[in-house]
Amino acid sequence: MPPHVCQICNTARAQILRPKNHARICAPCFIAIFEREVAETITANHLFQPGERVAIGASGGKDSTVLASVLKTLNERHAWGLDLVLLSIDEGITGYRDHSLEAVKRNSAEYELPLKIVSYEELYGWSMDQVVAQIGKKGNCTYCGVFRRQALDRGAAMLGVGHVVTGHNADDVAETVLMNLLRGDLPRLSRATSIVTSTPSASRPKPAADGLPGAVSFTDVKRSKPLMYAYEKEIVMYAHHKKLDYFSTECMYSPEAFRGSARTLIKNLERIRPESILDVVRSGVDMAKLVPDADGNCKGACRNKKTSGNDVGEVVEEEAEGGCGGTDGQEAGGEMAEMEQKLFQDAQAEENGAETEITMPAKAVDGQRHDGHDVSSTAAAPTANEINGQNHDRHTRPLPPGPALDGGTIPIRTKQEKKSSRKPTKDAPPPRQKLGQCDRCGYLSSQAVCKACMLLEGLNKARPRTGIEVGGG
Amino acid sequence: MPGRRAPAAPVDHSLCRRCQLSEPAITVRTEPLCAACFSRYVSTKVVKRMESFRVRHLEPGDERVLLLPLSFGPCSTALLHVLSHQLKGQAEKTSRTGYKLHVLHVECGNAATDSLLSKVRERYPEHVFSSCSLSDVLAVDGVPELFQQDPSSGQLEQEQGGSSPQGSLDSMFASLNSPTARDDLKQILIQKLVVAFAKQNNCEAVLWGDSATRLAERTLAETAKGRGASLPWVVADGDMLYGVPFYYPMRDLLRKEITAFASYVEPALEDIIVSEAVKPAVSTKNTTIDDLMKQYFESVEQEYPSIVANVVKTTSKLQATSLQGVETQCELCNVPLDGQAPERSRLCYGCIRTLPHLSS
Numbered sequence: 001m002p003p004h005v006c007q008i009c010n011t012a013r014a015q016i017l018r019p020k021n022h023a024r025i026c027a028p029c030f031i032a033i034f035e036r037e038v039a040e041t042i043t044a045n046h047l048f049q050p051g052e053r054v055a056i057g058a059s060g061g062k063d064s065t066v067l068a069s070v071l072k073t074l075n076e077r078h079a080w081g082l083d084l085v086l087l088s089i090d091e092g093i094t095g096y097r098d099h100s101l102e103a104v105k106r107n108s109a110e111y112e113l114p115l116k117i118v119s120y121e122e123l124y125g126w127s128m129d130q131v132v133a134q135i136g137k138k139g140n141c142t143y144c145g146v147f148r149r150q151a152l153d154r155g156a157a158m159l160g161v162g163h164v165v166t167g168h169n170a171d172d173v174a175e176t177v178l179m180n181l182l183r184g185d186l187p188r189l190s191r192a193t194s195i196v197t198s199t200p201s202a203s204r205p206k207p208a209a210d211g212l213p214g215a216v217s218f219t220d221v222k223r224s225k226p227l228m229y230a231y232e233k234e235i236v237m238y239a240h241h242k243k244l245d246y247f248s249t250e251c252m253y254s255p256e257a258f259r260g261s262a263r264t265l266i267k268n269l270e271r272i273r274p275e276s277i278l279d280v281v282r283s284g285v286d287m288a289k290l291v292p293d294a295d296g297n298c299k300g301a302c303r304n305k306k307t308s309g310n311d312v313g314e315v316v317e318e319e320a321e322g323g324c325g326g327t328d329g330q331e332a333g334g335e336m337a338e339m340e341q342k343l344f345q346d347a348q349a350e351e352n353g354a355e356t357e358i359t360m361p362a363k364a365v366d367g368q369r370h371d372g373h374d375v376s377s378t379a380a381a382p383t384a385n386e387i388n389g390q391n392h393d394r395h396t397r398p399l400p401p402g403p404a405l406d407g408g409t410i411p412i413r414t415k416q417e418k419k420s421s422r423k424p425t426k427d428a429p430p431p432r433q434k435l436g437q438c439d440r441c442g443y444l445s446s447q448a449v450c451k452a453c454m455l456l457e458g459l460n461k462a463r464p465r466t467g468i469e470v471g472g473g
Numbered sequence: 474m475p476g477r478r479a480p481a482a483p484v485d486h487s488l489c490r491r492c493q494l495s496e497p498a499i500t501v502r503t504e505p506l507c508a509a510c511f512s513r514y515v516s517t518k519v520v521k522r523m524e525s526f527r528v529r530h531l532e533p534g535d536e537r538v539l540l541l542p543l544s545f546g547p548c549s550t551a552l553l554h555v556l557s558h559q560l561k562g563q564a565e566k567t568s569r570t571g572y573k574l575h576v577l578h579v580e581c582g583n584a585a586t587d588s589l590l591s592k593v594r595e596r597y598p599e600h601v602f603s604s605c606s607l608s609d610v611l612a613v614d615g616v617p618e619l620f621q622q623d624p625s626s627g628q629l630e631q632e633q634g635g636s637s638p639q640g641s642l643d644s645m646f647a648s649l650n651s652p653t654a655r656d657d658l659k660q661i662l663i664q665k666l667v668v669a670f671a672k673q674n675n676c677e678a679v680l681w682g683d684s685a686t687r688l689a690e691r692t693l694a695e696t697a698k699g700r701g702a703s704l705p706w707v708v709a710d711g712d713m714l715y716g717v718p719f720y721y722p723m724r725d726l727l728r729k730e731i732t733a734f735a736s737y738v739e740p741a742l743e744d745i746i747v748s749e750a751v752k753p754a755v756s757t758k759n760t761t762i763d764d765l766m767k768q769y770f771e772s773v774e775q776e777y778p779s780i781v782a783n784v785v786k787t788t789s790k791l792q793a794t795s796l797q798g799v800e801t802q803c804e805l806c807n808v809p810l811d812g813q814a815p816e817r818s819r820l821c822y823g824c825i826r827t828l829p830h831l832s833s
Binding site: 177178181182184185186261265268269272273275276278279280282283284285286289290291292336337339340343344347 | 502503651653692693695696697698699700701702704705760761762765766769776777778779780782783784786787788790791792793794813822823826
């Protein structure tokens with residue numbers, strides 16, 4: 001069988017069968033078209049301003065390495081004048097993050113991009129190793145997730161950068177779309193499919209946190225995903241053909257049964273019809289427009305902003321990593337069973353007329369901050385709220401501990417909720433979940449004290465006075 | 474207030490949870506129920522959904538007519554059974570019924586189903602039965618234009634496969650490039666045909682037999698085909714894109730529940746049901762996207778039934794945009810084209826995958 005000729009340049013031999021559409025092309029043409037498509041995504045969505053300072057969330061994995069390489073190339077080719085910097089997060093897990101950080105350092109040298117590594121130790125005073133030493137292996141994934149959420153933002157702010165780009169690819173987004181459909185989490189679905197997520201404060205001009213010109217408050221950081229329409233397989237191919245240096249750690253999906261399920265579906269879909277990955281992404285984008293109360297910005301759930309800079313089993317904040325000390329006692333499938341139970345209990349309670357949530361009297365269902373519709377019965381409200389996926393801080397029902405759907409809750413919360421729900425009920429509708437700021441650190445939070453500060457408080461209280469050191473000295 | 478519930482009588486777990494008289498025959502979402510209570514459970518769920526078609530004070534003969542497309546799958550057959558039962562009850566109590574059923578079977582060349590219609594007619598003689606062939610869809614407005622192989626010519630391709638409607642249909646299916654596309658087109662054509670029939674026969678609405686499981690499958694399948702924008706219309710009860718409202722009275726029941734129900738009905742419903750075994754996922758070569766979702770939800774509904782219901786509930790929360798002032802609609806699936814299609818295209822992105830030759 002005669003070798004195929006590249007369908008683009010019609011001269012070189014076609015070595016590659018493109019995963020996206022099964023086109024047969026040669027390697028140079030593939031590299032060119034990949035870069036061109038990313039450039040189109042960037043310009044079509046107006047992701048960057050000329051001369052902007054942009055931090056690339058770099059974990060040393062394939063997505064962020066390719067992202068850094070492509071952005072550098074495009075920046076020079078199209079003279080966007082972007083000031084690129086690599087930003088990496090060190091959770092402080094010995095033997096895990098070290099290798100990928102080495103890869104990031106090599107990338108930094110090779111692309112001549114400045115690198116900033118932010119460690120949990122630096123930001124919070126606790127590395128994950130220390131946290132695990134303190135609290136053991138149960139619930140530690142919660143800490144990691146919560147800390148990571150803020151770490152990218154804070155790191156960017158330290159650099160004076162208001163824009164972070166992450167290596168989320170089409171497969172990630174497609175998985176998230178399917179996963180959130182299965183979980184019934186519409187708000188998160190609409191956030192996952194937006195190519196730019198910004199906190200509401202980022203859209204409003206605000207005086208800098210400490211008054212210095214050019215300083216960036218970490219509540220003003222916006223994130224975008226230039227690789228959102230790039231297939232994971234193509235990213236791997238690009239890295240291979242350009243001989244990029246990355247450290248691929250295994251994707252851990254252990255407690256995240258929904259994502260594991262979604263991932264299998266995506267892989268099968270890809271085999272049936274490769275275009276379906278992008279179709280799912282497009283469907284997700286369209287659905288996001290149909291989500292009630294969606295206006296492109298996260299509505300009252302900004303605490304659950306996505307974290308990234310980290311390819312390992314990442315994308316969604318509540319992703320617990322096997323590497324950080326354990327799967328928190330949940331087996332695969334645990335999450336789906338949990339959800340099943342919750343839904344079932346809701347349905348039962350509905351039938352019995354018992355309360356699943358302390359709600360305001362029937363006429364105030366409108367005022368509830370969730371869907372704004374389905375006013376037909378108050379009984380519908382609790383389940384609707386559940387499905388919303390918003391942080392259920394107004395619930396008095398204790399949520400399961402561990403890396404639950406929203407990055408986990410800790411029993412401490414229930415006391416706080418009870419207090420807040422006993423607020424004077426002079427106004428008929430309950431107060432909408434407001435986007436306020438944490439009293440302690442100023443991070444965006446709907447509570448008085450943000451989750452990270454709360455966890456830290458707990459940690460610090462229990463911290464032994466003298467450090468426990470292993471070894472001599 | 475908690476605590477106001479009456480103290481529950483001690484429950485005997487070896488008996489049916491509801492009537493506490495007979496042995497349980499099936500466990501429905503952790504409640505063991507006997508066959509009779511279960512059948513009542515199924516009927517109640519369906520009847521609840523039919524409340525908008527309550528008896529009106531009209532002259533007999535003047536009642537509204539509802540179309541029930543019958544595929545002889547367990548769900549649509551069970552729906553026919555439950556509704557017949559409800560109508561009988563209504564006729565006995567009030568000597569009139571809230572609606573009349575017109576049952577339609579679309580023949581798609583599946584020999585097993587075609588001969589069952591006469592059996593069904595015998596069993597439920599009170600309804601009007603019709604049958605038509607899928608190739609009749611070519612007589613529906615707008616459909617022949619979709620079958621143009623060559624967009625620049627204004628005529629139907631007559632050479633391929635002969636000039637008979639069935640021939641055109643066959644060659645159309647043969648020209649599609651994947652099993653998914655064939656399956657997709659078939660579903661859409663059946664829908665179009667049913668709608669056309671409903672309009673011709675003055676049916677007020679169409680009652681589909683889709684179970685919750687099926688609705689969940691369709692949600693994910695349409696998402697995977699790029700039709701996310703059409704999801705609100707896919708699962709919603711009420712006005713649809715086609716001008717005739719669609720209702721899904723079985724939407725609160727899982728397919729496995731319906732299948733079990735069918736086995737408890739006497740005389741057995743089984744001889745008028747043709748159920749397709751779900752193919753195991755051995756090779757994905759000839760699997761369609763819909764099959765994939767079917768296999769997936771078959772396993773999910775076993776262990777996590779509430780999740781299936783949740784998917785449907787979530788999707789029904791998506792707000793459909795109003796059809797007022799919509800200029801163009803996809804010629805195949807009728808979804809508003811605004812932003813859903815490339816410039817000057819006749820089809821939406823999702824349908825372009827099925828009929829690529831029409832997007833010129």
